Amino acid sequence: MKNISLMILAVIILTACGEKKDMKSLKEGVSGTTEILGAGATFPFPFYSKVFDEYNKIKGVKVNYQAIGSGGGIKQLVSKTVDFGGTDAFMDAQELAEAGKPIVHIPTCLGADVITYNLPGNPKLKFTGEVIADIFLGKIKKWNDKKIAELNPDVKLPSQKIVVVHRSDGSGTTFIFSDYLTKISKDWETKVGTGKSLDWPVGLGGKGNQGVAGLVQQTPGSIGYVELVYSKSNNMPAALIKNSSGNFIDPTISSVSLAANFELPADTRASITNTSSADGYPISSFTWIILFKELNYNNRDENHAKEIVDLIWWLIHQGEQYAEPLHYSPLPQQALLKAETILKSVTYNGKPIKE
Amino acid sequence: MRKLFSGDKIYRGILYASAFFLIVLLFGFFITFIFESSESLSKFGFGFITGTQWDPIDSQFGALPFLIGTLITSFLALIISFPLSLMIAVFLSEYFHKGFFHNIIKTAVELLAGIPSIVFGFWGLFVLVPVIRDFQTAIGIEAYGVGIFSSAIVLSIMIIPYTASISREVITMVPSDVKEAAYSLGATKYEVIRRIILPYSGSGIFAGALLALGRALGETMAVTMIIGNSNIMPTSIFSPGNTMASVIANEFTEATDSTYLSALIEIGLLLFIVTAFINLIGKYIIKKTARFS
Numbered sequence: 016m017k018n019i020s021l022m023i024l025a026v027i028i029l030t031a032c033g034e035k036k037d038m039k040s041l042k043e044g045v046s047g048t049t050e051i052l053g054a055g056a057t058f059p060f061p062f063y064s065k066v067f068d069e070y071n072k073i074k075g076v077k078v079n080y081q082a083i084g085s086g087g088g089i090k091q092l093v094s095k096t097v098d099f100g101g102t103d104a105f106m107d108a109q110e111l112a113e114a115g116k117p118i119v120h121i122p123t124c125l126g127a128d129v130i131t132y133n134l135p136g137n138p139k140l141k142f143t144g145e146v147i148a149d150i151f152l153g154k155i156k157k158w159n160d161k162k163i164a165e166l167n168p169d170v171k172l173p174s175q176k177i178v179v180v181h182r183s184d185g186s187g188t189t190f191i192f193s194d195y196l197t198k199i200s201k202d203w204e205t206k207v208g209t210g211k212s213l214d215w216p217v218g219l220g221g222k223g224n225q226g227v228a229g230l231v232q233q234t235p236g237s238i239g240y241v242e243l244v245y246s247k248s249n250n251m252p253a254a255l256i257k258n259s260s261g262n263f264i265d266p267t268i269s270s271v272s273l274a275a276n277f278e279l280p281a282d283t284r285a286s287i288t289n290t291s292s293a294d295g296y297p298i299s300s301f302t303w304i305i306l307f308k309e310l311n312y313n314n315r316d317e318n319h320a321k322e323i324v325d326l327i328w329w330l331i332h333q334g335e336q337y338a339e340p341l342h343y344s345p346l347p348q349q350a351l352l353k354a355e356t357i358l359k360s361v362t363y364n365g366k367p368i369k370e
Numbered sequence: 371m372r373k374l375f376s377g378d379k380i381y382r383g384i385l386y387a388s389a390f391f392l393i394v395l396l397f398g399f400f401i402t403f404i405f406e407s408s409e410s411l412s413k414f415g416f417g418f419i420t421g422t423q424w425d426p427i428d429s430q431f432g433a434l435p436f437l438i439g440t441l442i443t444s445f446l447a448l449i450i451s452f453p454l455s456l457m458i459a460v461f462l463s464e465y466f467h468k469g470f471f472h473n474i475i476k477t478a479v480e481l482l483a484g485i486p487s488i489v490f491g492f493w494g495l496f497v498l499v500p501v502i503r504d505f506q507t508a509i510g511i512e513a514y515g516v517g518i519f520s521s522a523i524v525l526s527i528m529i530i531p532y533t534a535s536i537s538r539e540v541i542t543m544v545p546s547d548v549k550e551a552a553y554s555l556g557a558t559k560y561e562v563i564r565r566i567i568l569p570y571s572g573s574g575i576f577a578g579a580l581l582a583l584g585r586a587l588g589e590t591m592a593v594t595m596i597i598g599n600s601n602i603m604p605t606s607i608f609s610p611g612n613t614m615a616s617v618i619a620n621e622f623t624e625a626t627d628s629t630y631l632s633a634l635i636e637i638g639l640l641l642f643i644v645t646a647f648i649n650l651i652g653k654y655i656i657k658k659t660a661r662f663s
Contacts, residue, residue, distance in 0.1 A: 086626040178514065183599030183616075185426075185624025207427075211624045214425035219516055219610050220599025222620060229495060234503070234515065 051323055054081040055088020055101030058126055058187055058242065059302045062343045063101070066334040067326075074329075076322055085187050086211075092118070092305055095313055098323050099306040103187025104211070105284040106305065117308040119361060121327055121354050122283050122301040124335070125344040127243040127271040128192045129298075130254040133231050134158065137252040138170045141263050144199030144256070144289070144297065150238060151179055152202060153217035158236060166257075173236070180230045180239030183220025185211040191300045192240050195288035240298075243271060247342040258297040259289050266296045271344035274299035283353050301350070304330070310363050320363045328358060328369060400642065407636035409629055418636060424601045426621070431633035433640060435603045439611035440644070443518055443593065444586035446607065447525035452579055455530050459537035459575075460563060467542075476538075483531035491595035494524040499596060506608060516598040517610045524592055529582035536581065540574030541567055573656045580652040587645050590615040614641045 053063075060082040067078035083091070085102040092100035093114045105120055130142060146162050149155040155162055159172040182189045190211045196203040207213055219234075221227035224245040231239040231251070243266050246253055255263040264270050274295030275287050289297050304327055310320035331354050335345040346354065359369050404411070410418065414431060421432015458479060466472045495516075502523075503515030544567050552562045568575070590613075598610025599620060614637045625631045 084623045086624045089626070176512070183594070183612075184620040210427040212426045212621050214423065214427065214430075214601065216602075218600065219514060220612075220620070222594055222599070226595070230516065233495075233500065 148200035179218030455533035536578030
């Protein structure tokens, strides 16, 4: 009896505290100081929500990130309805010009595309970019084709037809995949090209990573591409890909991080597919947070601007520890230094916010 | 008395306003579609309907494969589901018209309409598709499993309740004196159904089928999961394909380029027109064939 009344008391106290805190954040949220709004890419969403959740626990700043897709993230930032956007594909020169004011890109973590397949016993396969391009162009039609067999002398390949599976929805995953193949294969560049949605010459389309994974797991003799995060958490077979240094690289958290370990451009707006880094996995990419370089717009006060910059600073430093458990690849040293410099260039009324 | 009269007036006013609002809304949809797709309309013109290439990178948009995909899946679904729905309707209204099992079957058919389409999609992908794949392997064609045929089967199940419920309603409305007159002349049960009931309720049954077809034309989620989403012209009913609704659902979120966006909206316009056109033809046929009314 005593225990029960104690428990009830405890619950009452706890709820009272909780309510008080809620009221506080609600009040401050209205005055626009503690809630930060973001929208964009779906790919880093699990990572961001973990980081923002931890940040809220430590600093009491609420971050609301809507995973609406990279295209939507760019649109929302440019129309100034959010504080920051998230995107998997960096904004090109034309998009930046159309935005009116300067926008900066801050890399937050890395992701990669994994080539997965469904063969008897799922042996570990090796591919080169050329072979992948030929398969997805429909030029290599059977699994025991000489070009695949040459790369995998130890594997007994069946005389089975290859069923190509690709994404049916517009996606950054497709963008990275096609960007890599465009760099590797002249044929791919002229016939297909780089984009979020493609005019696929062959194959079936699945909606989302789970759509592609579902089709691959169901269809014997199929091959497809999914995000590394997705393949890791679903234990799907992943092929080793030959990079530009001639090494066959297994897609892992560290080999993807290493893909960005070379001299990057100052604004980090770079495709890192087909990386020159010797141990880097060749179908990797950054994902970025984008924000306006000058944060005094739409009556933002200086405090709010500072909170945005502090949040992103925390994300690329302390936040990176949450990347690996969720199968995201943290920023390598090179990229982190660049990201710091860019974030320090963000201003309020022309004055740098982070010293 | 006076008060009642004014209440009547208000009521009539609300009815007029609702009806008028509906017309405005429909017209508004149409205008918005045309306005938003003007870029694509002027750039591709009629070629949008006859073109077979859908290339977002080169900004070349032709929607024929999707138009064909939508029409084939929907009509195939109707052909598969129509006899089944009609049999259910006749069974429920003439053979098993009351009692416990009547209620069970009736509720089951109506429940079918309440199942979310994504559930049908899952069932199709994980249960039906492997069966179709085995069938394709057995008859020696390319065994994708997913494709137009699989989608048509799932669609046909989804649209059964529409035809079946409406047909059952109109069949029960056939006056019993007409039926009894036929029986008294020595007609068998089959003859009564064949010669009296079906002709009498024909236009109502047709209207039910039309409603079912409309549902099949616009179905998105279940279809996109099992049609294979291939933008290439289908070569057989087993080919993977794509439908208009499915393309919009797949590509709209990441379409940032203005021509691309306007081409997707033009697909919406095309779907709107196709649905309206089929409905108008249907109305015309109902008018021509309605007999006893």
